[in-house]
Amino acid sequence: MRSADIVRRATVMLHDMNCHQILSGACNAGDRCFAVGSVEGVPFTAYAAGCNIVILASTFERVQIIPGAIHNYIRISCLDCSTDTGKIAAAYDNQICVFEPTPLVCKNSPHVSTFIKPLSIIVCPRHTHTL
Known part of the structure; x- marks a missing residue:
């Protein structure tokens, strides 16, 4: 296959994908925006x-993006992960x-599980302080 054909095919594939599927982005600033966890020892x-x-x-290797x-x-x-259960906690405002x-249904994947939807959402009241 010629290199021009490879570039043309790659361009068509990239055109059909969403931006976050190609470029996942840099880590947010701060030392609380990344963590290591494990699922079933992985x-x-x-x-x-x-x-x-x-x-x-x-x-x-990028396994999944939770949009x-x-x-x-x-x-x-802020984000943190459990090394026991593999749960991920993220702070949104x-x-x-x-x-x-959750376990993967696809047996061909080298990965153990995927994160599909939130287990729970905790809403923290906003505190305002006046001097």
């Missing part, structure tokens, strides 16, 4: 990229959302 890294959660395998659209595109200020891993 380690993973999760980090906040804007309003999205990016999940990487131990080889830093921020379900939280009205609010920037994630005054909400803390906990995502639970």
Whole structure:
């Protein structure tokens, strides 16, 4: 196959994909926007990229992106992972959302599980202080 054909096919594939499927983005600023967890003994890294959660395998291969659209595109200020259960907690403004891993149905995947929807959402009241 000629290189021009390869470039043409890649361009068509990229045109049909959403931007977040190609470019996951850099980690949000701060040392609380990334964490390491594990699911059934398999380690993973999760980090906040804007309003999205990016999940990487131990080889830093991108496994999944949890889009921020379900939280009205609010920037994630803090993220943490459990090394026991694999749950991911993310802070969206005054909400803390906990995502639970669920087993994959597809047997061809090298990954153990996927994070589909939030397990729980905790709403923290806003405190205002006046001097």
